Amino acid sequence: MTYKKRYDGRDFTELRPMEAKAGVIKQADGSGMFRAGKTTALAAVYGPRELHPKFMQDPTKGILRVTYSMMPFSGAGERVRTGPSRRSKELSMVIQKALQPVVDLKDFPNSVVDVFIELPETDAGSRCASINAASIALADAGITMKDMVAAVSVGRVDDKTVVDLDYQEEAHEEGHVADIPVAVIPSTGEITLLQLDGVCEPSRLKEALAMAVEAAKKINAVQIAALKDKYKKPSAETDASSE
Amino acid sequence: MSQLFVQDKDVVVPGESLAEGMDYLPGPGSYRKGDTIVANRVGLVSVAGRAIKLIPLSGPYMPKRDDVIICKVTDITLNGWRLDTNTPSSAMLSVRDATNTFIVKGSDLTKILQIGDYLVGGVVQVTTQKLIDVTLRGPGLRKLASGQLLKFSPNKFPRIIGRQGSMVSMIKRATNCQIVVGQNGLIWMSGEPAMEVIAVEAIRFIEDNAHTSGVTDRVKKLLESKGLTVPEGEAQDDQPRIERFGADREERGESREGGFGGGERRSFDGPREPRRDFGNRDGGDRRGGFGGNREGGFNRDGGNRDGGERRFERRDSGNGERRFDGERSGGFQGNNSGNSNGGSRFDRPRFERRDNNGSSNGAPNNNNNGSNDNNNAPSDNNASNGSSSDDSQQ
Numbered sequence: 305m306t307y308k309k310r311y312d313g314r315d316f317t318e319l320r321p322m323e324a325k326a327g328v329i330k331q332a333d334g335s336g337m338f339r340a341g342k343t344t345a346l347a348a349v350y351g352p353r354e355l356h357p358k359f360m361q362d363p364t365k366g367i368l369r370v371t372y373s374m375m376p377f378s379g380a381g382e383r384v385r386t387g388p389s390r391r392s393k394e395l396s397m398v399i400q401k402a403l404q405p406v407v408d409l410k411d412f413p414n415s416v417v418d419v420f421i422e423l424p425e426t427d428a429g430s431r432c433a434s435i436n437a438a439s440i441a442l443a444d445a446g447i448t449m450k451d452m453v454a455a456v457s458v459g460r461v462d463d464k465t466v467v468d469l470d471y472q473e474e475a476h477e478e479g480h481v482a483d484i485p486v487a488v489i490p491s492t493g494e495i496t497l498l499q500l501d502g503v504c505e506p507s508r509l510k511e512a513l514a515m516a517v518e519a520a521k522k523i524n525a526v527q528i529a530a531l532k533d534k535y536k537k538p539s540a541e542t543d544a545s546s547e
Numbered sequence: 548m549s550q551l552f553v554q555d556k557d558v559v560v561p562g563e564s565l566a567e568g569m570d571y572l573p574g575p576g577s578y579r580k581g582d583t584i585v586a587n588r589v590g591l592v593s594v595a596g597r598a599i600k601l602i603p604l605s606g607p608y609m610p611k612r613d614d615v616i617i618c619k620v621t622d623i624t625l626n627g628w629r630l631d632t633n634t635p636s637s638a639m640l641s642v643r644d645a646t647n648t649f650i651v652k653g654s655d656l657t658k659i660l661q662i663g664d665y666l667v668g669g670v671v672q673v674t675t676q677k678l679i680d681v682t683l684r685g686p687g688l689r690k691l692a693s694g695q696l697l698k699f700s701p702n703k704f705p706r707i708i709g710r711q712g713s714m715v716s717m718i719k720r721a722t723n724c725q726i727v728v729g730q731n732g733l734i735w736m737s738g739e740p741a742m743e744v745i746a747v748e749a750i751r752f753i754e755d756n757a758h759t760s761g762v763t764d765r766v767k768k769l770l771e772s773k774g775l776t777v778p779e780g781e782a783q784d785d786q787p788r789i790e791r792f793g794a795d796r797e798e799r800g801e802s803r804e805g806g807f808g809g810g811e812r813r814s815f816d817g818p819r820e821p822r823r824d825f826g827n828r829d830g831g832d833r834r835g836g837f838g839g840n841r842e843g844g845f846n847r848d849g850g851n852r853d854g855g856e857r858r859f860e861r862r863d864s865g866n867g868e869r870r871f872d873g874e875r876s877g878g879f880q881g882n883n884s885g886n887s888n889g890g891s892r893f894d895r896p897r898f899e900r901r902d903n904n905g906s907s908n909g910a911p912n913n914n915n916n917g918s919n920d921n922n923n924a925p926s927d928n929n930a931s932n933g934s935s936s937d938d939s940q941q
Contacts, residue, residue: 334605352607444589449562450585451585528560532560
């Protein structure tokens with residue numbers, strides 16, 4: 305079995321069309337939106353703020369707490385029941401572990417930085433979109449970060465190594481599929497999240513990781529543009545409004 | 548060879564390279580990674596010679612000594628009140644720092660401040676665990692009456708205040724509203740409802756355009772477009788502040804980065820505090836000791852210092868010698884050689900003055916005041932070290 309052409313016609317190493325925005329949720333301290341194809345993630349950051357319950361407080365630094373949640377009709381299949389599920393708790397944990405290495409919270413002892421991620425629409429790659437949106441939101445909130453984190457899922461469909469799998473590819477039944485979400489620190493190429501779901505040869509894994517690091521740079525460019533766009537001076541508008 | 552990748556006033560994001568080479572130094576908001584200087588938050592680039600720093604465009608309030616903040620009372624403890632400061636840090640206002648009058652131990656503290664009251668306080672100190680000690684002793688520091696509360700992003704504070712308080716003064720005079728801007732991201736205002744609405748709009752405008760230039764003129768146009776006249780004339784920097792005597796000017800300058808638009812704390816409307824100097828006073832000679840750079844304030848000559856309104860009590864009780872020379876500079880501890888009192892009184896904030904002839908206590912209480920001070924000394928130490936606040940948080 306060979307995988308000749310991708311379901312949506314993309315190249316094997318082509319990313320889905322992306323869109324990102326910063327500051328989309330006004331009442332949050334920082335917020336971000338990241339969309340890859342049909343998968344949209346909205347992240348809101350609140351904090352640093354007092355952490356309850358008290359036993360979770362760390363007197364040496366603040367903690368990062370992530371809550372991932374898919375909205376009920378976000379997926380193609382059945383309605384997802386509201387409330388935390390085992391999957392969403394696991395994803396909350398891996399996303400938090402993916403963001404932790406870049407964030408510096410030692411100035412906020414006994415505090416928490418809460419990141420809430422909601423997905424109104426998903427088409428695979430939700431944890432990657434979540435990490436991308438959360439990075440934007442944390443930077444927007446003014447949290448000290450040594451760099452941002454960009455994530456993409458690479459993997460294998462049949463005999464091809466592909467970048468940015470969508471739901472159809474993940475559900476491909478005619479051959480082996482491996483879904484490999486990877487989160488990367490763009491400036492150093494360090495990996496902060498690596499999971500594998502499926503069957504994959506070790507050599508292909510290495511190839512896929514190299515592709516992921518490349519793709520992360522493109523994703524990071526979109527994240528940076530979203531943050532800077534927020535502060536672009538609409539000079540023509542300004543003159544008009546001050547008349 | 549060193550190279551700068553960005554320009555002044557550029558918006559940069561975390562991870563972005565700012566400069567390369569050992570000639571440049573990483574200031575706040577940036578760090579060195581090998582040969583490169585990298586940004587660690589979203590901010591505006593500010594290059595000052597060799598140092599590159601970032602002016603933050605968002606982010607939480609970092610409490611510093613001498614800051615003026617607006618707080619809400621959330622709890623009453625043995626020693627005072629616990630305050631909510633719109634930050635993750637907990638703040639304490641101790642009874643001692645709340646008022647000039649003498650409070651009997653065990654008296655009902657709700658008579659002074661109740662839960663839910665708002666106040667403008669000064670930050671006395673910030674511990675390593677970011678616990679804040681607040682005081683109400685200082686010009687303009689007080690409990691707040693009715694009015695409106697506004698939240699804003701704390702890093703926009705310098706813009707909202709303006710140079711020497713010019714921006715907020717302009718809004719105050721145009722709208723005739725009382726406005727107090729707290730560095731912790733809260734603004735209290737009180738005035739006619741229609742005027743308050745305009746003032747809020749002006750403040751939101753400054754917030755949204757803080758990263759651009761020419762904001763003062765645009766705010767002026769905005770106010771004028773609402774039909775208000777902006778009176779000309781020098782802006783008065785009448786923000787509430789903490790009184791500090793003999794504080795190290797340099798130290799204060801550094802700690803005031805981003806606050807009060809960089810102006811010197813000079814203008815006084817006349818003497819605020821009558822000087823009652825007992826002990827070793829040489830009349831006018833010692834004036835230099837009280838924050839010597841301050842003009843127009845404490846120009847009192849020796850002799851009877853009865854004139855004027857008594858705003859603060861001075862209970863200079865008999866613990867050791869009164870030293871009013873430059874030794875006091877540099878903060879709370881350690882500079883007062885020869886003071887054999889275990890450092891208790893001089894550990895405390897300088898802006899407190901306590902006279903022997905406290906107006907509410909009258910002359911016969913001299914000795915009582917002295918002994919009270921002695922008795923209170925240990926607990927004072929605890930309060931100012933913040934350890935009692937730790938206890939009361941359990």
